[in-house]
Amino acid sequence: MxxxxxxxxxxxxxxxxxxxxxxxxxxxxxxxxxxxxxxxxxxxxxRGDRSRWNPEQLLVAALSDCHMLWYLHLCAVAGVIVESYVDKAVGTMVEEKNGAGQFTEVILRPRVRVAAPDMVAKARELHHEANEKCFIARSVNFPVRHEPEIS
Structure with a gap:
């Protein structure tokens, strides 16, 4: 624990x-x-300060960060050499009339560059496994989707 x-x-x-x-x-x-x-x-x-982080951004960041760390680990174990990784993640939240709200989904859009063309297929496949292992994604009650771009 x-x-x-x-x-x-x-x-x-x-x-x-x-x-x-x-x-x-x-x-x-x-x-x-x-x-x-x-x-x-x-x-x-x-009524928040746009120069500071808000909880919604931090949740999306936690999902993106957790996925990336699992993904890099899995790539290293599988022999896929990642040279760069940038994720422009987007979370969607809906607000109800009573002021309550919830996330309906988060989309991770990692742009990954690998060392060789023969690594692209495995690099793409490992996003699914990273999602299955990510502690944060496994803890939320909304879908975390992936739209990776591998080159």
Whole structure:
């Protein structure tokens, strides 16, 4: 079993706390021992600061990051030499009339360059296995799709 500890500290008190919906900032810090602090907020659509990360972006980033790390591991074990990897992931969230919402899907769009043309087929195949092993993708209740481009 593994545990992951983080500390989230609200930093958005303008002096009157949450005295009104528009009277506080959504700013907060996400910290873990020995790591740089992540300055976060809510999405700008929810009165957040667009210069800070929001939870929705962090969820999409976690899915992309987890997939990439599994993928690189699987490629190394299979003898597929990855020279570059860039994923422009997109998450879709719907909001309900009552303000609740949920993600409906995340699409990972990794652009992978491998060392040789004979590695392309195996490189493409390993995306499926990486998705099956990714701890984060296995933990969410919406589809995580892949649209890899291998060259």
């Amino acid at each position: 593994h545990t992951y500890e983080v500390t989230v500290t609200w930093t958005g008190n303008r002096g009157t706390g949450t005295s009104g919906y528009r009277d506080f900032d959504r700013a907060h810090d996400i910290a873990a021992e020995g790591r740089p602090v992540i300055e976060a907020s809510s999405d700008p659509a929810f």
